[in-house]
Amino acid sequence: MSRATYAHKFVKAFPDNLEEGILYVSMEFGTAAHRCFCGCGSEVYTRFSPRDWSMKFNGESVSVSPSIGNWSFPCQSHYILDGGRVRWADKWSRERVELGRRVDRDRKERHYNSAPQAPLSPQTIEPASRPGIIARLVRWLAAK
Template sequence: MRHETLEHRFVRNVPRELDPGVLYISMDYATAVHSCCCGCGDRVVTPFTPTDWRMTFDGESISLHPSVGNWNQKCRSHYVIRGSRVLEAGAWSASQVEAERRRDKRAKAEHYSQLRDAEPSVDSLAEGGASSPTTRAKAGLSPSIWSRFKIWLSS
């Protein structure tokens, strides 16, 4: 690994040009972005969702869980960010990567099907349910994580 530690910066919007060795954290968009720690310069985006990454800030350092596996990039680097330190993790075989992709797909399908099942019905929406962005705002609810992520990507 070229970068053995990462400096963290809490930002609203991630800059277009990333400083190497910096982990940009946008709590507004529930996402962290950094330049790949191997030094290849590829942008690595780690969204904070129940099925993706979790970020921990202990007042001094940042940790991300699970590991960062750049399987779609040329470098195919794999590392853990713990206590703002970058710990190289072993390379994964194609079968390990594919198994993780299947696990991730299942986890997302299960999580979002539970959310879908919990959403108000069409009848309750007609009665003033709060699932559209406008009705959510009128009800005092914040926009969903995906709505905020889309806004962030377009800014």
Template sequence: MIRHKRLEHRFVDHIPERLGTGVLYVSMEYATSAHSCCCGCGEEVVTPFTPTDWKMTFDGETISLYPSIGNWTLPCRSHYVIDRGKVVEAGPWSDEQVDAERRRDRAAKARFYGQSPMAEPPAQPVPPKVAPGFWQRLWNRISRRF
């Protein structure tokens, strides 16, 4: 269930450590947006803008993100679209649908970046044993999608 029906956007240089509810933070410098999950669970949702991830549209007043945001790794498993600042709930997906989308996403990345879709992703560096900062949490979120 979606609790936040609208997101106010804020263009920022850096995504803040603590995200306000109902706010979509957009960093053009880092081609990324972040917001607190619209279901109200408080989890951080990061959407990188890349040719194979999300696209952001700013019409001078509102922001839209495409495609939908499926929080499949979060306990809430919320799924919604951000369309001109409005949060539109999208239906739940089965595990099979999520797996199919992840395969499609990996194939799209492989095509775009010129890699074999069966190639193993590069090994991720082991982070030091300290509380992760925002960028480490961002990297962890992005790498969990694949």
């Protein structure tokens, strides 16, 4: 069964048996590992480098970008790990995979050449309710 959420674990080395639903992150190896979130059991390793994946830890959850496309597994699943949520993406055709890899490379090169960091895609932005809550809190503090 495909998952909607995942937890993360910072580890020195990956365990022999990866637990389902856990994204293991090893800073020593600069790599993350998990069992494919479609439930097929395949082990997925994502290496962090300017040319591969990058991760973001906000103190509560880990996000990985860009998306993870398991083209080499029979399931061909494709998803984005976004702050503890698995965002399922379309399966790609072989041509699209090739094109995606090329686009990805170009994007990474541009990205790498241009600081500051490019903004994340719109769906990773915090829910709109958040600023409202903060604004109310600020007003409440000001009223004290």
